[in-house]
Amino acid sequence: MSAGAVVSKTQAIRRSVRMRPGATIAWVLVGATIIATLFPFYWMIRTALTPAGELVADASLLWPTDPTLINFQRVLGLTSVEEAVAAGGSGASIDFVRYTINSVIYAGSVAIIQTLSCAAAAYAFARLRFPGRDVLFAVILAGLMIPGIFTLLPNFALLREWGLLNTMVGLVAPALLMSPFTIFFLRQFFLSLPQDVDEAAMIDGVGPLGRFWRIALPMSRGPIATMMLITLVGMWKDYLWPLVAGNSEFTRLLTVALSVFQQQSPNTSPDWTGLMAGATLSVAPVLLILIFLGRQLVQSLNFSGGK
Amino acid sequence: MTSMTQVDSRREHTATEPTPEDAANRSRLRRPEKWAALVLLIPALVGFAVFYVFPTIRGVYYSMTDFNLLNQPSFVGADNFSAMVDDPQVWASLRITAVFAILNIVIVMSLALVLAAFMQRMRLRTWVRSLLLLPWLVPNVAIALIWAWLFDANVGFFTNMLSSIGIKAFTFYNADAALWIIVLISVWSGLGYTALLLYAGMLQVPTELYEAGALDGASEVSLFFRITLPLIRPVLALVLVVSLIGSFQVFDLVQVGYGNNPIPEVRVIYYYIYQQAFSFYQMGYASAIAILLVVILGALTFVQMRLMRANRSDLA
Numbered sequence: 001m002s003a004g005a006v007v008s009k010t011q012a013i014r015r016s017v018r019m020r021p022g023a024t025i026a027w028v029l030v031g032a033t034i035i036a037t038l039f040p041f042y043w044m045i046r047t048a049l050t051p052a053g054e055l056v057a058d059a060s061l062l063w064p065t066d067p068t069l070i071n072f073q074r075v076l077g078l079t080s081v082e083e084a085v086a087a088g089g090s091g092a093s094i095d096f097v098r099y100t101i102n103s104v105i106y107a108g109s110v111a112i113i114q115t116l117s118c119a120a121a122a123y124a125f126a127r128l129r130f131p132g133r134d135v136l137f138a139v140i141l142a143g144l145m146i147p148g149i150f151t152l153l154p155n156f157a158l159l160r161e162w163g164l165l166n167t168m169v170g171l172v173a174p175a176l177l178m179s180p181f182t183i184f185f186l187r188q189f190f191l192s193l194p195q196d197v198d199e200a201a202m203i204d205g206v207g208p209l210g211r212f213w214r215i216a217l218p219m220s221r222g223p224i225a226t227m228m229l230i231t232l233v234g235m236w237k238d239y240l241w242p243l244v245a246g247n248s249e250f251t252r253l254l255t256v257a258l259s260v261f262q263q264q265s266p267n268t269s270p271d272w273t274g275l276m277a278g279a280t281l282s283v284a285p286v287l288l289i290l291i292f293l294g295r296q297l298v299q300s301l302n303f304s305g306g307k
Numbered sequence: 308m309t310s311m312t313q314v315d316s317r318r319e320h321t322a323t324e325p326t327p328e329d330a331a332n333r334s335r336l337r338r339p340e341k342w343a344a345l346v347l348l349i350p351a352l353v354g355f356a357v358f359y360v361f362p363t364i365r366g367v368y369y370s371m372t373d374f375n376l377l378n379q380p381s382f383v384g385a386d387n388f389s390a391m392v393d394d395p396q397v398w399a400s401l402r403i404t405a406v407f408a409i410l411n412i413v414i415v416m417s418l419a420l421v422l423a424a425f426m427q428r429m430r431l432r433t434w435v436r437s438l439l440l441l442p443w444l445v446p447n448v449a450i451a452l453i454w455a456w457l458f459d460a461n462v463g464f465f466t467n468m469l470s471s472i473g474i475k476a477f478t479f480y481n482a483d484a485a486l487w488i489i490v491l492i493s494v495w496s497g498l499g500y501t502a503l504l505l506y507a508g509m510l511q512v513p514t515e516l517y518e519a520g521a522l523d524g525a526s527e528v529s530l531f532f533r534i535t536l537p538l539i540r541p542v543l544a545l546v547l548v549v550s551l552i553g554s555f556q557v558f559d560l561v562q563v564g565y566g567n568n569p570i571p572e573v574r575v576i577y578y579y580i581y582q583q584a585f586s587f588y589q590m591g592y593a594s595a596i597a598i599l600l601v602v603i604l605g606a607l608t609f610v611q612m613r614l615m616r617a618n619r620s621d622l623a
Binding site for chain 1: 340341343344345346347348350351352353354355357358359361362363365366369374376421422425426428429431433434435436437438439440441442444445446447448449450452453454455456457459461462464467495498499500503504507510552555556558559562563566567577580581584585590593594597598600601604605608
């Protein structure tokens with residue numbers, strides 16, 4: 001048998017292995033899952049575009065008869081109180097512009113500073129020799145197992161003693177410098193960097209700090225950016241800590257603001273169009289990240305899932 | 308990496324006779340590492356000491372005190388723990404959380420395995436797969452609001468659909484439906500992420516194994532159970548542990564969806580700790596329940612890792 005024939009035989013087998021279960025079932029299943037995944041978001045946007053007065057009449061329509069942007073305008077504080085009330089709001093002051101800025105500051109500063117601080121530590125754990133290294137790393141890994149609320153309570157008490165509750169500094173403090181997961185993830189990556197480059201630099205007299213800053217960091221731009229992205233998303237979603245430590249008008253994050261908005265709206269007839277407009281604001285940046293950086297996110301999963 | 312450096316220095320030894328000059332050279336290279344390591348570690352270690360280690364010690368101490376944030380913590384020994392034993396809400400909350408965790412994990416894992424197995428056989432573009440990640444990226448607060456609206460008792464889209472096929476009472480605030488709805492939301496938001504993790508694990512399984520199996524006449528189903536499942540065990544174990552820890556910490560969905568006095572059917576353990584700490588200001592008692600949660604999660608993780616023999620891969 002010629003090599004070509006062997007190859008085509010193998011390909012035929014592979015094709016039969018891959019396609020036999022009925023490609024149709026596979027496509028239907030995956031397609032249905034994607035539709036089910038996306039539908040609630042579609043419904044959120046649809047509702048945000050519906051005038052409050054037509055919510056009941058349009059309840060089962062896939063597109064509002066009279067789409068409007070008024071709901072976005074009133075949650076962004078672009079309308080007067082009277083207009084907001086007329087459009088179905090409670091008239092309570094809501095300023096999602098400020099909350100969005102707060103969330104951007106919170107998520108952005110933690111993502112950048114935490115990742116760099118953890119990258120430095122991860123490099124030390126992966127590439128430098130110092131006494132107690134493995135014990136220290138094990139202790140840090142143990143931090144992964146502790147449910148957040150256990151340290152959240154004393155951290156709350158601590159910030160209270162320091163007078164840092166309801167300040168941006170206090171809000172970012174616990175996460176700003178440290179995340180056991182980030183150290184773990186980046187250490188894995190630094191371990192996989194080739195040794196030769198390090199050795200060459202060592203021979204040229206480049207010290208450990210120089211090797212981290214001038215060699216390891218530039219070579220790890222990809223994983224570090226990925227880690228920043230994952231942290232950014234995680235901090236954007238954060239709720240419990242900003243709820244207890246930063247629920248004041250000046251430090252309120254978007255997530256907390258949404259939940260406050262929900263609680264202010266009457267239980268009997270919630271302001272669904274306003275709530276969905278607010279929810280859309282909290283989803284929009286994530287959607288942009290997914291559109292532009294979805295590939296990186298999926299590949300970072302491949303990394304953590306494949307290892 | 309320690310061993311690598313040692314190997315290299317040994318190679319140097321054999322290549323040329325060690326001279327005092329060499330030794331001095333090496334120690335000149337080696338010595339600054341300790342201090343450099345310290346410099347690199349300091350930011351993260353400060354964060355770790357102040358916001359992880361110190362609060363852990365303090366949390367253990369609080370659990371043995373009566374502390375309402377305004378007083379000085381006063382030592383009460385094991386009182387909080389004995390009060391916990393007699394507190395029916397602790398056990399009710401643990402039961403609700405456990406039921407939620409089991410339902411959530413079993414449903415997510417089974418659906419995710421099926422989904423990943425199908426994706427393994429398809430050539431999906433990365434961006435199509437990335438769509439599955441959307442719910443995982445979105446704040447739970449937004450997710451809770453969206454689903455509360457979809458299951459709104461009066462004009463919710465799903466409520467209307469269900470009632471048109473005769474299911475009337477499956478609404479967000481219905482006591483019998485509530486826990487199921489929380490499970491449904493968690494399954495929906497965790498499915499894509501879990502499936503993609505398992506899919507990544509499946510990509511590591513060599514294709515030849517499937518080809519050999521197919522030549523031997525094994526069916527698709529038995530290929531899945533005999534090859535895929537055993538070979539992705541380490542990923543499976545990892546995902547199980549992560550979902551277990553995550554499931555026991557369910558909070559946002561309940562607190563946002565059901566407000567500050569949720570119906571009893573959804574009062575999960577995280578909510579109860581939060582309520583004790585920030586509604587009743589019982590910091591000591593809340594810390595004691597949090598310690599119980601740490602112990603439970605530690606034990607469950609340990610058992611799970613043992614059962615799954617997670618540290619051993621058949622592929623290695």
